Amino acid sequence: MIEISSVTKAFSGFRAIDNLSLHIRSGEYVALLGPNGAGKTTLVEMIEGLQKPDSGTIAVMGKTWKQNPAYLRNLMGISLQETRFIDKLTVGETLDLFGSFYGLGKGRSREVLQLIGLEEKGRSFTVNLSGGQRQKLALGIALLNQPPLLLLDEPTTGLDPNARRELWEILMTLKGQQRTTLILTTHYMEEAQYLCDRIVILDRGQILADGALSALLDSFAKGEIIELETSHPMPENTLQALPGLIEWSQEGTSKIKLTVTNITLTLPILLDKLRSLTIEAVAIECRKKTLDDLFVAMTGRRLNE
Ligand SMILES: Nc1ncnc2c1ncn2[C@@H]1O[C@H](COP(=O)(O)OP(=O)(O)OP(=O)(O)O)[C@@H](O)[C@H]1O
Ligand SMILES: [Mg+2]
The missing domain is CATH 3.40.50.300 (P-loop containing nucleotide triphosphate hydrolases)
Known part of the structure; x- marks a missing residue:
C-alpha cells in the first residue's frame, strides 16, 4: 500500500x-x-x-x-x-x-x-x-x-x-x-x-x-516488573538472592524496581523475606513490561517526557 x-x-x-x-x-x-x-x-x-x-x-x-x-x-x-x-x-x-x-x-x-x-x-x-x-x-x-x-x-x-x-x-x-x-x-x-x-x-x-x-x-524488554516501596531499606544481599531476578535498581533509600523472569515465582519469596525482616511493604506494583519500558531501554528517555 x-x-x-x-x-x-x-x-x-x-x-x-x-x-x-x-x-x-x-x-x-x-x-x-x-x-x-x-x-x-x-x-x-x-x-x-x-x-x-x-x-x-x-x-x-x-x-x-x-x-x-x-x-x-x-x-x-x-x-x-x-x-x-x-x-x-x-x-x-x-x-x-x-x-x-x-x-x-x-x-x-x-x-x-x-x-x-x-x-x-x-x-x-x-x-x-x-x-x-x-x-x-x-x-x-x-x-x-x-x-x-x-x-x-x-x-x-x-x-x-x-x-x-x-x-x-x-x-x-x-x-x-x-x-x-x-x-x-x-x-x-x-x-x-x-x-x-x-x-x-x-x-x-x-x-x-x-x-x-x-x-x-x-526482543527488547525481557521480564516483568515489581516496584516496591518499603518502610526500611532492604539489605542488598537479600535482594540479590531472590529467585528469577534479572536486574534491580534503587530509587532513594526505600524504592526498588526489580526485573524478574516471572512475578509469581519471585513475589511470594519477596513477601516472606520482608516479613522475616519485619520490613513493611508500603506499596507494591506488579506489571508486565510496556512500550514505555521498551522506549526507556532504547533511549534512556520516557515516551511521554
Ligand atoms: N514547518 C516546520 N518548520 C520548522 N520546523 C518544523 C516544521 N515542522 C516540523 N518541524 C520540526 O520537525 C520536528 C518534527 O516535528 P513533527 O511535527 O513531525 O513531530 P511530531 O512527532 O508530530 O510531534 P508531536 O507529537 O508534538 O505532534 C520538530 O522538531 C519540529 O519542530
Ligand atoms: Mg504531530
Whole structure:
C-alpha cells in the first residue's frame, strides 16, 4: 500500500525525518508512536502529499504525488493534528460540503453522522461542538468517501476516556470490514496496543523499532516488573538472592524496581523475606513490561517526557 524509501526532510538544516524507509501492506493497522517532535506529523503529511520530501521517494499503491495527485486524493481519508471547521456551517452541512468534493450525496452524510454518533448534533453549528465532538467530526470527514487508506494524526488527543473508547470502536468496526489500511499517530500506548497490529516507534526522525507489540516486547524488554516501596531499606544481599531476578535498581533509600523472569515465582519469596525482616511493604506494583519500558531501554528517555 505504501512504500517509503530513504526519505529525508529537514527544516533549516534540522532533520525532522532522517533517511527513513517503511513499507506498509494493504489492510495493516499501523501506529506511529513517539515523543513530541519525533517526526510523526512530518512523515504522515508527506504520505498525504501536504509536504514534500527533500530526498527519497514515497509511493502509495505504486503511485507518487507528482504523477497522480487526483488518484491519491481519492484514495485517502485524512484528519490532521488540528482541525478548524467553518464556524457558521452546521455539522450536517459540513459533511455535505466535504461529501460534495467527492460527488457524494446527502445520504452518505447521514450515514457518516450515524457512524460517528453525532446524529443529535447534525443541526448544531460546528463552533458549538465540544473538543471530543470536533474530533469525531474530523474522523467523519475522513471516512466520507470510504477511503481504503486512512491517516489519522493524533485522533484522540485530549479526549476523555469514554470518547476515546467510542472512537476506537469506530476504527475497530472498520478493521472488521477489512477494507481499510490505517496509519495512526498517537502518544497513547494503550491506543497503539488496542488498535494496531503493528507498532512503529519513531524518535528523532528515525525508526527505533517496528513490529507486533508482543514481538517488540520479547526482543527488547525481557521480564516483568515489581516496584516496591518499603518502610526500611532492604539489605542488598537479600535482594540479590531472590529467585528469577534479572536486574534491580534503587530509587532513594526505600524504592526498588526489580526485573524478574516471572512475578509469581519471585513475589511470594519477596513477601516472606520482608516479613522475616519485619520490613513493611508500603506499596507494591506488579506489571508486565510496556512500550514505555521498551522506549526507556532504547533511549534512556520516557515516551511521554
Ligand atoms: N514547518 C516546520 N518548520 C520548522 N520546523 C518544523 C516544521 N515542522 C516540523 N518541524 C520540526 O520537525 C520536528 C518534527 O516535528 P513533527 O511535527 O513531525 O513531530 P511530531 O512527532 O508530530 O510531534 P508531536 O507529537 O508534538 O505532534 C520538530 O522538531 C519540529 O519542530
Ligand atoms: Mg504531530
